[in-house]
Amino acid sequence: MKRLLIRPGALGDTIVWLPAAESCLRDGGEIWCAGTNVDVVGHLAPARAIEGSGLDLLELPGAAVPDGLIGRLCSFDGIISWYGTQRAEFREAIARLGVKVSFHAALPCEAGDLHAVDYYLNQVGAPPGGTPRVPMPRRDGGYAVIHPFSGSTKKNWPIERFREVASRVSGAMEVRWCAGPEEELEGAERFERVAEVAVFLAGARVYLGNDSGPSHLAAAVGTPVVEMFGPSDPRVWAPRGEWVETFGFASGVDAVAAAVIRAGSRRRSG
Numbered sequence: 001m002k003r004l005l006i007r008p009g010a011l012g013d014t015i016v017w018l019p020a021a022e023s024c025l026r027d028g029g030e031i032w033c034a035g036t037n038v039d040v041v042g043h044l045a046p047a048r049a050i051e052g053s054g055l056d057l058l059e060l061p062g063a064a065v066p067d068g069l070i071g072r073l074c075s076f077d078g079i080i081s082w083y084g085t086q087r088a089e090f091r092e093a094i095a096r097l098g099v100k101v102s103f104h105a106a107l108p109c110e111a112g113d114l115h116a117v118d119y120y121l122n123q124v125g126a127p128p129g130g131t132p133r134v135p136m137p138r139r140d141g142g143y144a145v146i147h148p149f150s151g152s153t154k155k156n157w158p159i160e161r162f163r164e165v166a167s168r169v170s171g172a173m174e175v176r177w178c179a180g181p182e183e184e185l186e187g188a189e190r191f192e193r194v195a196e197v198a199v200f201l202a203g204a205r206v207y208l209g210n211d212s213g214p215s216h217l218a219a220a221v222g223t224p225v226v227e228m229f230g231p232s233d234p235r236v237w238a239p240r241g242e243w244v245e246t247f248g249f250a251s252g253v254d255a256v257a258a259a260v261i262r263a264g265s266r267r268r269s270g
Contacts, residue, residue: 003029004073006081008050009106010151011037011194011213012237013116015220017082018044019130020120024080032083039195040134040217050083059089073097080124082106113235131240134198134220141203143174144264145223149183150212157210157228159185161253165208168257173205173264178214205264208256211237219244224263226256 003024007017014037021031022044031041035049054066073079078100084090085103094101108119118128148162166175178200179188191197197214198221201207207218207225211232219225219241227238227246234246243266245259 001027001077002075003027004076004079005029005031005045006050006055006079006083007031007033007037007041007106008083009034009037011040012151012211012216013107013213015040015132015134015213015216016116016237016240017120018132018134018220019117020124020126021045022130023121023126024124029076036194039193039198040220043135055083055090058093059084059087070097074099078102080104108236113233115238115240116236117240119236132216132220134217136198136202136221138222139203140205143176143204144169144260145176145178145201145204145207145209145218147178147207147209147212147214148185149179150210154231155211155229157230157249161256162208164253165257165260168253169260169264172261176204206260208260215239224266226259226263228256 005021005024007014014033021041025045029045031045031047032050032053033041033047035051038047038049041047054069057063057065074097076099081101081103085105091103104123108116117130117132121128121130146162146166148156148159150156169175177185177188179185179190181190191200198217201218201223202221204223207223209215210228215225215227216239219239222242224243225239225241228249229246230249238244238246243263247256
């Protein structure tokens with residue numbers, strides 16, 4: 001069955017969803033997602049950005065829907081959407097097309113301690129235990145990466161503590177800092193596309209960060225991850241990867257630094 005998967009959301013939310021997406025695309029299909037995330041889903045199926053697709057116009061009476069959109073949607077045997085789930089008008093507009101459609105909650109807000117990966121797998125009737133993968137050639141660039149930000153300041157371990165960890169780690173390996181376009185951090189490396197971030201992370205011996213999209217991306221490309229957790233639950237949101245260790249915000253700098261060095265040594269010899 002050729003399916004269309006419609007998946008809005010931020011980078012981390014999309015990465016933990018990848019095993020569910022893979023289980024739905026065994027017979028082919030497409031993924032429509034946030035434009036910035038096309039780079040991390042394109043290995044599963046052809047992908048395009050939701051932005052500019054015209055999907056948002058379907059629910060507006062008399063709106064000028066782009067030519068070909070209806071025909072494209074109707075060309076699929078089924079649509080699985082994490083987009084528009086809470087908007088009755090959008091659900092009704094899609095239903096009128098005559099294509100089999102299922103809608104799912106975009107975030108595991110009421111999942112208890114079920115890991116986000118398993119939450120999405122459960123939504124599509126697939127068995128639990130998947131590990132997100134973003135195929136990327138691994139190399140030893142000899143450096144550790146620190147990304148001290150996230151989508152919420154509440155999820156950020158104090159940057160002073162990241163600096164203390166960096167000071168302790170710098171004797172074992174080079175430390176390189178990473179930041180997004182709007183994150184203020186002097187000397188940080190910045191990238192235009194997620195694919196460029198993935199290449200950078202794939203060359204790291206170890207990654208240190210908060211509960212964030214880049215943390216999930218680092219694990220998905222196979223880099224050992226040390227992640228700091230404050231208000232969010234690591235049972236739900238810790239990355240799944242070959243080597244992931246989590247710490248609470250109350251953890252000492254020495255313990256975190258030791259974990260980073262240990263993980264970096266593992267990558268070097270692995």
